[in-house]
Amino acid sequence: MINTPLIRFADVSKVYHLESGDFTALDHISLDIQDNEFIAIMGPSGSGKSTMMNQLGILDVPTSGELFISGRDVAKITALERTHMRRDTIGYIFQNFYLIPLLSAYENVEYPLILKYKKRDESGKATAMLKAVGFDEALSAHRPTQLSGGQQQRVAIARALVNDPKILLCDEPTGNLDRKTGFQIMDILCGLHSEGKTVIIVTHDPKIAEYADRTITLEDGRIAA
Amino acid sequence: MKDIFFDLSVRSVRLNLMRSILASIGIVIGVVAISSMGMLGTNMQLQVKDQLSAGADTIVITADAVRMGPTGSSSSSSSSATGITKTQLNKIKLAAGLTSKLVPVYSTTTQFTLASTPGRSTVYGLNPDDITKFLTISNGTNIGGINDALVGATFATNFDLKIGNRIRIGQDTDTSRPVLRIVGILAARGMSSDNVNTDNAIIVSDDWYTNQYGGKDIYKQVNVIVKDINTIPDVKTAIDTKLNTDQKKPAVRISDASSRLSGITSSLSSITTFILAIGGISLLVAATSIFNVMMMSVNERIQEIGILLSIGTEKGEVRRMFLYEAVILGILGASIGGISSLIIGYSVVSYMIGTTKYFFLPESIMYIPMGMAIGLLVCILSGLYPAWKASNMDPIDALRSE
Numbered sequence: 001m002i003n004t005p006l007i008r009f010a011d012v013s014k015v016y017h018l019e020s021g022d023f024t025a026l027d028h029i030s031l032d033i034q035d036n037e038f039i040a041i042m043g044p045s046g047s048g049k050s051t052m053m054n055q056l057g058i059l060d061v062p063t064s065g066e067l068f069i070s071g072r073d074v075a076k077i078t079a080l081e082r083t084h085m086r087r088d089t090i091g092y093i094f095q096n097f098y099l100i101p102l103l104s105a106y107e108n109v110e111y112p113l114i115l116k117y118k119k120r121d122e123s124g125k126a127t128a129m130l131k132a133v134g135f136d137e138a139l140s141a142h143r144p145t146q147l148s149g150g151q152q153q154r155v156a157i158a159r160a161l162v163n164d165p166k167i168l169l170c171d172e173p174t175g176n177l178d179r180k181t182g183f184q185i186m187d188i189l190c191g192l193h194s195e196g197k198t199v200i201i202v203t204h205d206p207k208i209a210e211y212a213d214r215t216i217t218l219e220d221g222r223i224a225a
Numbered sequence: 226m227k228d229i230f231f232d233l234s235v236r237s238v239r240l241n242l243m244r245s246i247l248a249s250i251g252i253v254i255g256v257v258a259i260s261s262m263g264m265l266g267t268n269m270q271l272q273v274k275d276q277l278s279a280g281a282d283t284i285v286i287t288a289d290a291v292r293m294g295p296t297g298s299s300s301s302s303s304s305s306a307t308g309i310t311k312t313q314l315n316k317i318k319l320a321a322g323l324t325s326k327l328v329p330v331y332s333t334t335t336q337f338t339l340a341s342t343p344g345r346s347t348v349y350g351l352n353p354d355d356i357t358k359f360l361t362i363s364n365g366t367n368i369g370g371i372n373d374a375l376v377g378a379t380f381a382t383n384f385d386l387k388i389g390n391r392i393r394i395g396q397d398t399d400t401s402r403p404v405l406r407i408v409g410i411l412a413a414r415g416m417s418s419d420n421v422n423t424d425n426a427i428i429v430s431d432d433w434y435t436n437q438y439g440g441k442d443i444y445k446q447v448n449v450i451v452k453d454i455n456t457i458p459d460v461k462t463a464i465d466t467k468l469n470t471d472q473k474k475p476a477v478r479i480s481d482a483s484s485r486l487s488g489i490t491s492s493l494s495s496i497t498t499f500i501l502a503i504g505g506i507s508l509l510v511a512a513t514s515i516f517n518v519m520m521m522s523v524n525e526r527i528q529e530i531g532i533l534l535s536i537g538t539e540k541g542e543v544r545r546m547f548l549y550e551a552v553i554l555g556i557l558g559a560s561i562g563g564i565s566s567l568i569i570g571y572s573v574v575s576y577m578i579g580t581t582k583y584f585f586l587p588e589s590i591m592y593i594p595m596g597m598a599i600g601l602l603v604c605i606l607s608g609l610y611p612a613w614k615a616s617n618m619d620p621i622d623a624l625r626s627e
Contacts, residue, residue: 054621057535059535059620059621060621079540080539083534083537083538083539083540084537085537086535086536086537087536087537087538088537092535092536094624098528098531098532098535098624099532100233100529100532100533101529102233102236102237102240102529103229103233107229110229111229111536112536112537114229115536115537115538115539115542116537120227120229159536
């Protein structure tokens with residue numbers, strides 16, 4: 001093999017054991033994602049998009065098959081190592097922003113740095129990151145509830161980026177934003193892709209999917225296209 | 226370095242300030258209850274110990290077996306009388322050694338009339354030479370003549386007695402009612418540990434006593450006053466060996482201040498433990514309310530916990546955040562509780578014991594830091610499960626919760 005892919009799904013299945021019977025959310029998925037790809041994942045509700053994002057975000061492990069991220073089999077590492085991979089390798093951007101309500105905009109961005117270095121940030125990295133995503137510096141002491149949706153998503157992107165992860169996982173990042181702000185956010189993501197990040201985005205919106213190099217369509221837990 | 230998890234906890238407490246304060250009040254009450262009750266019990270013990278320390282150099286020997294009263298006794302002579310015999314007294318003298326002082330004591334209770342006022346009190350019959358060995362005459366002189374008597378300080382005050390006053394002994398119906406002349410008043414002794422409580426008693430000579438009540442050479446008790454307090458265990462053993470030849474049926478009971486003191490202090494400390502337990506119950510209630518507040522905090526912040534876990538927060542860090550919250554509530558409650566205990570405890574002790582001279586002694590005041598530590602510990606223990614629950618949430622489920 002010439003290029004080890006950044007992410008490799010090798011016959012991955014995820015089965016949920018429900019009272020009503022087993023539910024297969026991912027059904028024997030095999031997929032390689034290379035470094036610096038821009039991937040869009042599409043599909044109807046219940047097709048397995050969220051399950052796939054949870055696998056990619058190392059919030060969950062496959063029931064069968066193997067998932068390699070940065071060359072490591074996520075099912076074979078300890079829970080603490082998975083936590084550290086979430087912190088260092090992956091930046092997660094959510095539809096609902098999911099900022100920490102008790103922290104200010106600045107502290108939300110500083111937070112992953114504290115997790116990694118176990119001390120408050122003195123390098124100015126958090127401030128620089130907020131500036132890079134076009135966040136108004138005057139608002140950095142504001143709590144998330146005091147910010148607009150667009151501002152919140154900028155903070156969330158800055159937070160996702162601050163530990164310089166290889167992979168950016170975006171779960172409907174423009175879903176809660178107006179169209180104009182949505183495109184501004186997409187422009188930021190495109191910029192990050194051109195700087196070398198691997199961007200994986202889940203979306204319902206074909207217009208958003210157009211930004212991607214490759215679109216993966218899921219249906220009933222399988223790759224349809 | 227300022228810990229961001231501590232910051233988060235402080236902000237969470239501040240966000241739900243009223244709820245947090247109410248939960249802390251439970252701890253305040255618990256700490257105050259434990260500290261005040263503990264201090265009250267200890268001050269009580271210290272006071273009793275102090276009062277009993279008079280007579281610490283004395284061994285008291287009383288008869289264990291019942292012996293027949295001697296003939297010639299004015300009371301019904303065939304009835305059984307308990308006492309130490311002359312033979313036993315001689316054995317005690319031998320066992321106690323030359324340096325110890327022996328005080329054989331007769332005692333009974335009697336009715337009397339003072340002017341026209343009737344009364345009832347204890348009468349001690351002592352050899353006049355023995356009186357000065359352990360009693361202090363504060364006013365007047367020692368017994369000289371056969372009809373002379375001494376009275377205790379409380380007795381003298383109660384009946385407004387002066388030297389030279391006369392007491393008529395016995396009931397109105399008695400045919401012979403001898404008269405005693407008061408020659409001296411004793412200094413107050415308080416509650417004494419040598420079983421000779423003279424404050425409210427009449428002291429007569431041994432000769433007068435045996436003439437009146439009979440029972441010559443059958444003593445109610447024999448007090449051995451040792452020269453060196455450290456020899457008490459040895460002297461006790463020596464007397465025990467000499468007199469209690471049959472260990473299954475000991476002839477005499479030998480006790481000293483320390484064994485009597487330990488009996489009293491052990492019952493007092495049982496009382497202290499009991500009231501401490503009552504204080505403990507209030508802490509249990511406080512623990513429930515802290516637990517409740519912590520569980521509310523965790524349940525309200527499920528999504529936040531999901532965010533923290535999904536972006537790479539370690540379980541231990543989430544646990545720490547919630548334990549900090551419990552510690553903040555604990556420190557808040559324990560500090561206010563500590564200060565309140567000082568004020569309330571002081572008032573309670575002053576009101577119940579009547580003195581605060583033992584309040585600041587280490588064995589009393591230590592209940593405040595102890596109560597505070599227990600309060601804090603209770604908070605931390607109450608926070609353990611909620612913190613554990615928070616850190617072990619599935620981040621996917623937690624994120625999904627609204």
